[in-house]
Amino acid sequence: MRTILAGERDPKKLAELSHPRIQASREEIAKSLEGNWRPELLFVLKQEVEMYDIYQQRIGECDRELKAHLKRFADNVHRKPAEAGPVSEEQKDKKVPAKLPRSGKRAQGNAPCFDLRSELYRISGVDLTRIDSINVVVAQTVISEVGLDMSRWNTEAHFASWLGLCPDNRISGDKVLSKGTRHVINRAATALRMAATTLLRSRSYLGAQYRRLRARLGAPKAITAMAHKLARIVYRMLKYGQDYVDKGMQYYEDRHRRQQIELLQKTAAKLGLHIVEIQAVGG
Numbered sequence: 167m168r169t170i171l172a173g174e175r176d177p178k179k180l181a182e183l184s185h186p187r188i189q190a191s192r193e194e195i196a197k198s199l200e201g202n203w204r205p206e207l208l209f210v211l212k213q214e215v216e217m218y219d220i221y222q223q224r225i226g227e228c229d230r231e232l233k234a235h236l237k238r239f240a241d242n243v244h245r246k247p248a249e250a251g252p253v254s255e256e257q258k259d260k261k262v263p264a265k266l267p268r269s270g271k272r273a274q275g276n277a278p279c280f281d282l283r284s285e286l287y288r289i290s291g292v293d294l295t296r297i298d299s300i301n302v303v304v305a306q307t308v309i310s311e312v313g314l315d316m317s318r319w320n321t322e323a324h325f326a327s328w329l330g331l332c333p334d335n336r337i338s339g340d341k342v343l344s345k346g347t348r349h350v351i352n353r354a355a356t357a358l359r360m361a362a363t364t365l366l367r368s369r370s371y372l373g374a375q376y377r378r379l380r381a382r383l384g385a386p387k388a389i390t391a392m393a394h395k396l397a398r399i400v401y402r403m404l405k406y407g408q409d410y411v412d413k414g415m416q417y418y419e420d421r422h423r424r425q426q427i428e429l430l431q432k433t434a435a436k437l438g439l440h441i442v443e444i445q446a447v448g449g
Contacts, residue, residue, distance in 0.1 A: 167211060167215055168215065169183055170203075170208070170211070171208070171211065171212055171215060175203060177195075177196035177197070177199040177200050178192075178196050180195075180196070180199050181193075181195040181196035181199065226279065229278040229279045229280060232278060232282075233278070233280045233285070236282075236285045236286075236289060237285075239288075239289040240289070241288055241289070242288070242289055242290060242291040242314065277301075277302055277303055278302075282302050282306060283295055283302045283305075286302065286305055286306060286309060289309075289314065290309060290314055290404060291407050292403040292404060292407060292408070292409065293409070294308065294309075294400060294403060296409065296410045296411075296412075297372075297396065297399055297400070297403075297410045298365065298368050298370040298371075298372050298373065298412055299361040299362060299364045299365045299368065299372065299373075299396070300361050300396065300400075301361075303357075304357045304358070304360070304361045307353055307354060307357040308354045308357055308358070308400055309404075310353075311352065311353050311354035311357075312325075312354055312404075314404060316401055316404045316405035317405070319401070322397070322398040322401040322402060323398075325397060325398075325401045326394050326397045326398060326401075327348075328350075329350065329352055329354060329355040329358070329393075329397055330347055330348045330349070330350025330352060330355050331347060331355055331358070331390060331393050331394040331397055332347065332348075332394065333347060347390060355393065355397075358393040358396045358397055358400075359389055359390065359393045361393070361396060362376065362388075362389045362390075362392035362393045362396060363389055365377075365392060366380070369415050370412045370414065370415055371412055371413045371414055371415060371417060371418045372392065372395065372396075372412070373415060374415040374418040374419060375392070375395070375418055376388055376392045378422065379391050379392065427441075427443065
């Protein structure tokens with residue numbers, strides 16, 4: 167667009183500047199750039215590009231202010247979490263890495279221009295981006311909304327309820343009138359719900375759990391359930407300083423299979439039957 171505004175009109179030269187990820191061929195792009203260069207449309211394009219530059223400048227100013235604000239927080243990498251026991255000498259001597267290992271997650275276009283992940287790790291003592299589906303922007307939103315003092319909630323269930331991610335059924339006379347969650351406007355809960363939606367194609371434990379819930383309950387309920395699960399994990403990490411370790415999709419599938427077998431065995435026992443598992447014979 168800047169080349170067009172500079173006066174270039176040759177479709178082939180403009181096509182060479184297209185992004186390599188565009189699936190259309192250079193010939194197709196060049197053909198789409200043929201036509202009349204109307205002055206009023208070029209004027210609108212010029213204003214849009216200038217507005218884009220202004221927004222980028224404002225975003226850069228916000229990033230610099232955010233970075234300066236985070237620098238004012240104390241280091242909590244070696245903090246003593248509540249009820250987590252004494253800090254070992256090994257933990258005291260452990261130095262904070264200058265740069266955390268790569269998370270393996272694609273950086274979002276609206277992510278700050280500085281290493282926000284390392285800063286959040288420094289002030290919180292844990293790396294929330296190790297949780298599948300939680301990127302640095304979601305981690306920042308959660309920490310900015312709930313803070314670092316998790317003692318305000320006695321349990322992870324209280325924390326999830328405060329976020330509005332727990333069932334809030336309306337019951338009268340032992341009869342359930344309606345089901346759902348409390349209507350809570352909370353940026354942290356919204357961020358966790360958005361993070362849960364990214365688990366659909368994840369090859370992790372949480373991804374396998376989300377797909378099974380989605381098939382059984384539908385997308386809206388599954389998203390809320392997984393946001394609830396993420397909230398509990400975040401609570402444990404921030405309060406006890408625990409690291410999250412993904413057990414993998416296969417672990418979840420094997421665990422679910424064992425649970426189904428145990429359920430069938432209990433049902434069969436009530437009917438006076440006995441289930442024998444047939445071992446597959448390799449050949």
